[in-house]
Amino acid sequence: MSSAVRRRRRLLIASAVLLVVVGLLLVNAEVVTRQSAEASGSPTLPLDGGNIYVRQDGPPDAPALVLIHGLAASARSWDALVPLLAKSHRVIRIDLLGHGRSAKPAGGGYGMPEQGRRVGEAMDRLGIEHATVVGHSTGGAVATALAEQRPDLVTSLVLIDTAPRLAAAVSSGGVGGLLYTPVIGQLLWRLRTDGLIRNAASSAFSRSGYQVPQAVVDDARDMTYHALIATTQTGDDYVNQRALPDRLVPLGKPLLVIFGEEDRRWRSSSAAEYSAVPGAKVEVLPGVGHSPIMEDPPRTAALLLAFTAIHTARAN
DSSP, X not given: OOHHHHHHHHHHHHHHHHHHHXXXXXXXXXXXXXXXXXXXXXXXXXXXXEEEEEEEESOTTSOEEEEEOOTTXXXXXXXXXXXXXXXXXXXXXXXOTTSTTSOBOSSSOOSHHHHHHHHHHHHHHTTOOOEEEEEETHHHHHHHHHHHHOTTTEEEEEEESOOSSGGGBOOOOHHHHHTXXXXXXXXXXXXXXXXXXXXXXXXXXXXXXXXXXXXXXXXXXXXXXXXXHHHXXXXXXXXXXXXXXXXHGGGTOOEEEEEETTOSSBOGGGGGGGGGSTTOEXXXXXXXOSOHHHHOHHHHHHHHHHHHHHHHHHHO
16 A cells, blocks of 8 residues: 555544544534523522522511522522521522522523513512612622612612623633633533532632632532523623613612622722712722622621611611
């Protein structure tokens, strides 16, 4: 067999292997993107888009606090904080669509206005006429969307490490950015391990010696790729269309902003932009990062309780 024939054969084999690999990658991308999941928790509320997991703690006749978690998290992200709040408040935690124990459909419904409307519907079903609404990170955008649509339900707002605009982002780089690249992102999602998730999640914490909780890893692993990408894209779109301080100004709602000074996802200096909202109170906590609700529950709870005490009394 001549060398030219051997080269041609090797080229054909390499081409065939490449086609198979590309085909497998495309099939994987399609399968991963179409993955969905039914709600797995109880109790759930059947709402537009899917069943939503809801948990309640504290006296049912106490002032209501609605807690909305961030991207790739769940109601469990508030676990350390709730015992400090539930002594004096009816605390309602909701797993957003695509997160935690709520349904994770392969279609739409992940926009911030849609998520906000769904939270409002859940409050209606639970008989909550007004509440202080607290959002962490992306949950702050959902809380803002709820206040825009249903100002009657929202007595006051608390945003915790929620970026006022996308320009406040600290560059993530590395593998995290590749998750949003078609085909490559779906492959990385398929190959994710607890170790990789824990490493990616570590940027949400800055307190010295703090270890990423297993619940954080579990919540991220249990998401579908579609829910993650759709929530990220729609959250970015919402803030790009209009910065959060600009959305909050006309609402006239009392506002508390809490930011970890060592936040490695959003520049903590950007918290000052919320001062454009009349009467807004901005608190920057030293020694913690993006997740003061987990890194320092006592300090976070103290700020929340002082704020709600003032504005619940005024509302009454």
